[in-house]
Amino acid sequence: MTIQTAYAEATETYQIPRLIRLAPNLYGACFTLMKMIPARYILRRAEAQGLLGPDTVIVETTSGTFGLALAMQGVHMDRRVVLVSDPVIDERLYRRLVDLGAVVDRVPAAAGAVPGGYQAARLQRLAEVRAEHESTFWPEQYSNPDNPRSYATVAELFLECLGQVDCVVGPVGSGGSMCGTVTSLRTVLPECRAIAVDTHASVLFGHQDGHRELRGLGMSLMPANLDHSVFDQVHWCSASAAYAATRQLHRQHALFMGPSGGAAYLVARWWAAANPAALTVVMLPDEGYRYQDTVYDDSWLRSAGHLDAPAPVEPVVVADPTRPSGSWTAYDWNRRSFAEVMAGAALGAG
Structure with a gap:
């Protein structure tokens, strides 16, 4: 082994x-960590299908444990991870994500007052993050079957x-x-x-x-x-x-x-x-x-x-x-x- x-x-x-x-x-x-189940499954399926190349950045919108699972998988798969989150993310979780090497991009506090709240603002910021990188993979936990x-x-x-x-x-x-x-x-x-x-x-x-x-x-x-x-x-x-x-x-x-x-x-x-x-x-x-x-x-x-x-x-x-x-x-x-x-x-x- x-x-x-x-x-x-x-x-x-x-x-x-x-x-x-x-x-x-x-x-x-x-x-x-229950979210490890979909994170591991989605990323390994993506890798097998050629959607996750060696320079592909894993990006996702999350304020919880799905982000933690992705960051842990990023360590083992040697991939960069960018997580779009919000100001109310737990500080202990934030520190752990950063220590795992993930980039945590938090939308501003004012975004919580608009229709759709932080989740809509995070999706908008996620689209901007994807445009900033040549190759990204978005696990899309909310819509990925x-x-x-x-x-x-x-x-x-x-x-x-x-x-x-x-x-x-x-x-x-x-x-x-x-x-x-x-x-x-x-x-x-x-x-x-x-x-x-x-x-x-x-x-x-x-x-x-x-x-x-x-x-x-x-x-x-x-x-x-x-x-x-x-x-x-x-x-x-x-x-x-x-x-x-x-x-x-x-x-x-x-x-x-x-x-x-x-x-x-x-x-x-x-x-x-x-x-x-x-x-x-x-x-x-x-x-x-x-x-x-x-x-x-x-x-x-x-x-x-x-x-x-x-x-x-x-x-x-x-x-x-x-x-x-x-x-x-x-x-x-x-x-x-x-x-x-x-x-x-x-x-x-x-």
């Missing part, structure tokens, strides 16, 4: 989640280790992890349910775009990789509810995960308890090291007002997905397209 091969296998281990039993019928799929396609390996792991899977719960951003995993599972288990976890002021399932404190899920622009017809139910969680659940996951199970995983855990724990005969798996995308000064700091939580209200124990079920209500809201999506659900909501409003 060569040193280069050993390095490649080291990054590959980031793709494999630990399956931890959290309740008699609930398992957590605990990833060190290789993103959801890469998660077939996760579905295979669930089937191999658990056999029957009745429900998968997970946070939704680009749509890749949940749509890819569940679609692959349903080739064997067509009745497997999918529950999306989003946050308020995210456009993914019908809310108006706005400020979102909770990171790692939700979007200001609709990603092409999000197949709404995959989902049976959608839940929206506030930052306070997600943070409380994240800390409960740590205290009760010693799992040190990020707040998007905490939000998913809140929903999955409730659904598993309400459906004791069904086996549920919850996707926990990354670990909590970036949140030690925030979510895992009681002083920060208190100063931000997140300790003022008790954590919710069940969602408020709504008939209209466009109208948020409370810190934890649920809606029966019933595997319909976005257009179908929005048309029904408009008729109800009328």
